Amino acid sequence: MTATGVTVAYDGTDVVHDASMTLRPGEVTALVGPNGSGKSTLLRTMARLLRPRTATLVLDTDTDGLALSSRAFARRVALLTQGRPTPSGLTVRDVVEFGRYPYRGRWGRSDPDGPAAVDRALAMTGASELADRGAEHLSGGQLQRVWLAGCLAQETGVLLLDEPTTYLDLRYQVELLDLIRDLADDHGIAVGTVLHDLDQAAAVADRIVLLDEGRIAAEGPPEDVLTPRRLTEIYGIRIDVDTDPVTGRLRTRAIGRHHTRTERLSAPS
Secondary structure, three states, X not given: OEEEEEEEEEOOEEEEEEEEEEOOOOOEEEEEOOOOOOHHHHHHHHOOOOOOOEEEEEEOOOEEOOOOOHHHHHOOEEEEOOOOOOOOOOEHHHHHHHHHHHHOOOOOOOOOOHHHHHHHHHHHOOOHHHOOOEHHHOOHHHHHHHHHHHXXXXXXXXXXXXXXXXXXXXXXXXXXXXXXXXXXXXXXXEEEEEOOOHHHHXXXXXXXXXXXXXXXXXXXXXXXXXXXXHHHHHHOOOEEEEEOOOOOOEEEEEOOHHHHHHXXXXXXX
């Protein structure tokens, strides 16, 4: 999936400026940047939830993504958005089955592959044991996993995730990041995800797109993008970067005023 020349405006003011990026099969691309930098806006525009002022969207090598019908597009691209409502009166399986809507046709015709796809999606997200529970009784983290299962039930080649670790405790954050890697590595899915946590982005992504004030400031492998100088300049706070001795991944640390308190107290007078 390739988006080029994406410019998006709110109330006549451009908030994303001529952005371009490519999501490749078998790779995870993480969009990072400060609040208000345009991460979610760019992702939602690629999912056709927002109408760009200018953009070209190509799927595979020659399919005009903006010209596809909604149903045809949904067979190729799935999106997990932020802040989905809590369904009432529905089981978890009912919610996940919503992900099969592109295959049912206008008049709700049968979907013979649907039950198996739903079961796979529940298993992949660790939600099989919740299948018969009422969705309104789930915790925020459980519900997030169920919505993700609905996206996986769509069985698309492109998966867009807008802050997917929101509401998840530490265990499920780690498991979700592992699942994202599995989707790319084992299933060849092109994954694009918005993440606030720079360490999570470095751990899961093949490529990182760093946005600043609606513009792409850098794009490439984590070690090329997440440099101390660049992060300090964009986030407006000192950020150190080193290598985690256990995982071998990049590790970032924002240095606030109190991080150096011990050094100040121990300094000779």
